[in-house]
Amino acid sequence: MAIRPAEQLIHKAAWLYYAHGLRQDEVASQLNISRASVAMYLRKARETGIVNISTSTQLFTNDIMARRVEDAFKLDAVWIAPENAYLADPSTDIAVLAASVFLELVKKGDRIGVAWGRTVYTIADIMSYADLQDVTVVQLCGNLGAPYSYRPDQCTMEIARRLNAKGLNFYAPLVLSTEELAQGLRAEPVIRDQLAGVADCDLALYSVGAVDADSHLVKCGALTAAEMEALRSQGAAGVIAGQIIDASGEVLDCSYNRRVISAELASLRAIEKRLMVVQEDTKFEPLLSAIAGGLCTHLVIGAHMAERLLEHAAAVAGKKAS
């Protein structure tokens, strides 16, 4: 019988091994297959999320620094990846941590909003598989037809795939050439519904982009480096779900933003848990803006960024006191 490896068998093997604690050879004899097959089934079981191995992320929240950041910025929860540490690649560490935190925050039946960017895609890429039931992953902003692997729809789909969830993609460009067209498209029932549905999400996952020539918006051709620079002098401080925000975390009043198809910030703020992940130390100011705008309730950052945040908070407090 070399038909389907019978998902059934994978389940049974996983059950006997993980729940009952039998050894692989015991499982093999119970199921009348070779031990090698059992080993393979178990790997599949882990890969498909039939078994879930998760480590508590407590270590990173219990950190004193994390508490201080929480207090200073009035955030619900903060996780800090130690950078001094024992790991080869510190930036991956943030993503691994973010993935764990994300999985810990997701509940069955949740609706999850996902933005895009290298950070988000990295998280999706290393996230372990899970078998959440009734979860929907919705794309928070329009697409960018760039050749990058971290296109908005890719991020959404990949996360949906890992979670065994339903992915709701957004079939519209991120940015159009005229404001009229953008307005018209936003009024389209399909788009309209999806945009309206953002506020119903239980959890959002995004990062914040910097306003410079390295931004994805520039790399993907949505804006030129020069335009970006111009926006910067107009007060642009960061990029959230494809939109430019100012230092107070509000949408910057500019042509580009009016041509963008993306979730409104108000809808994002309506989401109960807003998980923001920042990998690059260079994104200090964008992050400050996002926090100021109330766009994040849960935060995953590196130790260095945490220090800068605390220094900043102390400076502000000092100024206020004097």
Added chain:
Amino acid sequence: MAIRPAEQLIHKAAWLYYAHGLRQDEVASQLNISRASVAMYLRKARETGIVNISTSTQLFTNDIMARRVEDAFKLDAVWIAPENAYLADPSTDIAVLAASVFLELVKKGDRIGVAWGRTVYTIADIMSYADLQDVTVVQLCGNLGAPYSYRPDQCTMEIARRLNAKGLNFYAPLVLSTEELAQGLRAEPVIRDQLAGVADCDLALYSVGAVDADSHLVKCGALTAAEMEALRSQGAAGVIAGQIIDASGEVLDCSYNRRVISAELASLRAIEKRLMVVQEDTKFEPLLSAIAGGLCTHLVIGAHMAERLLEHAAAVAGKKAS
């Protein structure tokens, strides 16, 4: 440095091993300790619930029979442990399954009501450790000073311990010698509060007892075998949280019930998720009564019991049709 095994180290080791996928020797060199220590830390991490390994119980709900039972009895979810199966001890299988299901149903911040009995204690005993935050486990009924290890308070405490949760015990006897005393005790603020708090639970875990000489009530001396027999002829059909219920799942009107200190059935019904676990095939009628009384929304049983339930449902439907 053989001071505190530094919970910190356990966390780090678990993190590197499970989240980053390093090998034990890699973890060892990262943390500058021997591989053997890493192995030990990892075991502790598993034992204390710092890492969680859970297997999806889908296999058992996806079962066609489970669906039919759900439909026939209007239950939210049913899990059926295959009994024909590949396991040495079939009754343990139900408990292992129940433990998994239970852990899958528990959420952070939940309040959990736990009754007592051999079944419940078995579940507690094999349940893996978890690190739920802010969970409270409350005892649903008074104590019985029996020498059995599955006393009500033991069940509560053990489950609380495994979950790293707070245990709320009930410092009152299950049954008193006079109705007056019971009434008086129920009016005591401490007791009163705890009884009132039952309805606020998010999840209940219990089994149902049979009305015979093997009942715990008899074994623990709350009732004599003769009294039990008498109650049976008065319509007693089962035991829920120390109380006698009739075939319709209501409290039987008898002196014993009036002398009992336990959660009211109405409070139990107010709990959103009521997980009932039945191991013994002999408890068919008690289970029917409990279902009739709406005392269970989630059910874990063996395949044989499931068959009997379906047969019964078919018979009832047939009678109705004719």
Added chain:
DNA sequence: CACGGCTCTCGACAAAAGTCAAATTTGGAT
């Protein structure tokens, strides 16, 4: 009907993880 292509299965080897008794260290008691 034979043919690849495909997946699953198995046996054997290599790698990794679990275990144990002895050695070492620590904190507290005498």
Added chain:
DNA sequence: ATCCAAATTTGACTTTTGTCGAGAGCCGTG
């Protein structure tokens, strides 16, 4: 100050697990 008991760490050993290539069964296709 010194010693004892408890707990932790270690190195060596055993057991368990992961992996690879070969072989076998199944399917659609030519």
